[in-house]
Amino acid sequence: MVKRIGVLTSGGDAPGMNAAIRAIARKVIFDGNEIYGIRNGYKGLAEGEIKQLSINDVSDTLSKGGTMLYTARYPEFKEKAGQEKAIAQLERFGIDSLIVIGGDGSYHGAEALSKAGFPTVGIPGTIDNDIPGTDFTIGFDTACNTALDAVDKLRDTATSHMRTFIVEVMGRDAGDIALWTGLGSGAEQIIVPEAEFDMDKIVSEIDTGRDRGKKHTIIILAEGVMRGAEFEEKLNARGDYHARVTVLGHVQRGGSPSARDRVLASVFGYTAVELLNQGKSGVCVGIQGKDIVYNELTDVLAGGSNHQSYMSLYDINKEISY
Numbered sequence: 055m056v057k058r059i060g061v062l063t064s065g066g067d068a069p070g071m072n073a074a075i076r077a078i079a080r081k082v083i084f085d086g087n088e089i090y091g092i093r094n095g096y097k098g099l100a101e102g103e104i105k106q107l108s109i110n111d112v113s114d115t116l117s118k119g120g121t122m123l124y125t126a127r128y129p130e131f132k133e134k135a136g137q138e139k140a141i142a143q144l145e146r147f148g149i150d151s152l153i154v155i156g157g158d159g160s161y162h163g164a165e166a167l168s169k170a171g172f173p174t175v176g177i178p179g180t181i182d183n184d185i186p187g188t189d190f191t192i193g194f195d196t197a198c199n200t201a202l203d204a205v206d207k208l209r210d211t212a213t214s215h216m217r218t219f220i221v222e223v224m225g226r227d228a229g230d231i232a233l234w235t236g237l238g239s240g241a242e243q244i245i246v247p248e249a250e251f252d253m254d255k256i257v258s259e260i261d262t263g264r265d266r267g268k269k270h271t272i273i274i275l276a277e278g279v280m281r282g283a284e285f286e287e288k289l290n291a292r293g294d295y296h297a298r299v300t301v302l303g304h305v306q307r308g309g310s311p312s313a314r315d316r317v318l319a320s321v322f323g324y325t326a327v328e329l330l331n332q333g334k335s336g337v338c339v340g341i342q343g344k345d346i347v348y349n350e351l352t353d354v355l356a357g358g359s360n361h362q363s364y365m366s367l368y369d370i371n372k373e374i375s376y
């Protein structure tokens with residue numbers, strides 16, 4: 055019997071989501087089944103914005119940023135009523151299983167559906183890289199590359215003016231984007247929620263650098279710690295550091311996905327369909343080392359704040375960028 059599989063993207067978009075949607079659609083059709091694209095995340099699901107996808111519908115999407123299915127934040131999905139509306143729509147379209155591409159919040163929705171008896175599999179799609187059970191999420195690599203490109207440019211002007219730059223990067227409560235961007239750009243300071251910071255120490259390190267003839271200081275600040283403007287105030291309270299704040303913001307969420315994100319998304323998409331084919335539900339795909347793995351959504355969500363950040367990068371940076 056032909057199976058009908060639905061796919062949606064939810065939460066913040068992430069470069070590589072299209073590559074995942076394409077892989078899912080192609081694999082489902084290759085298997086002789088039908089694929090249905092759900093627009094606008096859980097909101098579109100509850101409202102029945104559902105359309106069958108053909109092979110051609112996903113052509114020329116692999117290299118594009120954003121999500122061709124659009125996405126939304128839909129708090130109503132936390133409530134039973136929102137979830138029941140969604141299940142009713144899935145039944146109306148005869149869809150028998152669902153793939154959710156999104157972050158931790160979206161995983162909660164996927165878990166709720168699978169607990170309600172609707173077969174659902176998750177794919178980690180978020181620039182934040184804040185999901186336990188996977189080394190990387192789709193979009194994280196591209197976001198770091200975008201941030202790195204910006205910091206390289208900021209360094210030019212920071213040097214010319216002998217300024218200190220505070221660069222606020224995204225990541226919600228996780229410091230991964232800051233850690234990778236910081237080490238990758240040779241930033242003198244990386245401030246993340248996972249580690250305490252000491253403003254006196256930061257100021258003394260900036261002073262030591264200046265005395266040595268250093269022409270700039272780059273501070274990468276994870277948004278989960280505080281806003282750039284607040285950090286600037288604290289820094290300026292200790293002296294004139296010619297500080298400037300750059301908030302990279304949503305630019306980090308756009309752009310053509312990197313090679314790594316395209317490959318990761320394609321493999322994750324393929325694997326999610328395979329998991330559904332094997333009758334699995336309530337699980338999510340991930341990568342650990344070179345292995346493509348899957349974990350129970352409940353375990354991953356219980357991990358919550360136990361997401362393993364790359365704190366080793368923080369320690370290395372302290373000894374090579376100063």
Ligand SMILES: Nc1ncnc2c1ncn2[C@@H]1O[C@H](COP(=O)(O)OP(=O)(O)OP(=O)(O)O)[C@@H](O)[C@H]1O
Pocket residue numbers: 064065066067096097126127128129130131132133156157158159160161162163164166179180181182226
């Ligand atoms: N506890 C929950 N139960 C059911 N659904 C949820 C829950 N939390 C979040 N969702 C659904 O998932 C959507 C996306 O969640 P959220 O805004 O946290 O983004 P995310 O998936 O974590 O992605 P990102 O952090 O990258 O933006 C929410 O708008 C809501 O529809």
Ligand SMILES: O=P(O)(O)OC[C@H]1O[C@](O)(CO)[C@@H](O)[C@@H]1O
Pocket residue numbers: 065066067180181182224225226277307
């Ligand atoms: O796009 P919004 O709703 O402003 O959300 C921004 C948040 O989404 C993320 O970009 C993740 O998608 C976080 O890094 C950030 O905190």
Ligand SMILES: [Mg+2]
Pocket residue numbers: 065157158159180182184226
């Ligand atoms: Mg999230």
